Amino acid sequence: MPKIRFGGVMLALLTLAYPLVVYLCLGRLEPRWLAVMLVAMALVRLGVARSTAAWGMAAAAGLLALLTWLGHGWMPLKLYPVGVSGLMLALFGVSLIHGPTAVERIARLSEPNLPHQAVAYTRRVTQVWCVFFLFNGSVALGTALWASDEVWTLYNGLVAYVLMGLLGAGEWLVRRRFRGRIDALAHAAARGAHG
Structure with missing residues (x-):
């Protein structure tokens, strides 16, 4: 281990x-x-x-x-970030067609019994990540083909990771609000069932 x-x-x-x-x-x-x-x-x-x-x-x-x-x-070496984004886009995209989605699988690792609303939410998040991987791979390709080595390094070695982190942090904040709404609805339903 x-x-x-x-x-x-x-x-x-x-x-x-x-x-x-x-x-x-x-x-x-x-x-x-x-x-x-x-x-x-x-x-x-x-x-x-x-x-x-x-x-x-x-x-x-x-x-x-x-x-x-x-x-x-050097060009094939500079295309590695494009390949990574392309592969992630393919994996996430295929999971949208042949579920469960990639994000749902990750979510079920910590919460096996996801409510229906959460499954729909994970589908939307998977779609957002697909758009990100498409964008990131396109920019990475552009920097490999037409930008200077410095710009390629800056984008693929820093900017892409910052954008990924911002997307992850933004999704975490949205998920907390979403989770709070689901918990409130479940609590209200339980009160109504006992009342």
Whole structure:
């Protein structure tokens, strides 16, 4: 169990630092060495979790690493954030078609018996995350193709994480209000049943 936790922490740190690492290595190392880092990240991801998302991320990282190795260029490495957003969009989007939604699955980990209103809410939140992943992936692609290395690093290494954090914090605040309304309705219904 400690190995899995350590691997998960290392993977999270590498993923967060990835754009900065790429930026610092531009012109200093051959891109093939960073392709090796992508493969290592993929292997750690599979060691930590063997979910569909982990396999998808590992496959995307492996493909980009192979393209980097064969083409000896930086572009596949700069497309990694695009691949991550694309994969998350696909996972969340498919869950909207073939439920339960991604957010509902996460919510049921802490509350297995979600009320009907909460299931509808998790569907809406999944849709919001889909829009975010579409937006984020599009901007990441734009920065990889047309922006300077500094702009690519700033967006993918900082701005994207700030936007994700703001969306998560905003959803948490909305969820608290929503939860309060559901609890108030349940309390009123229970009072009415006993009255």
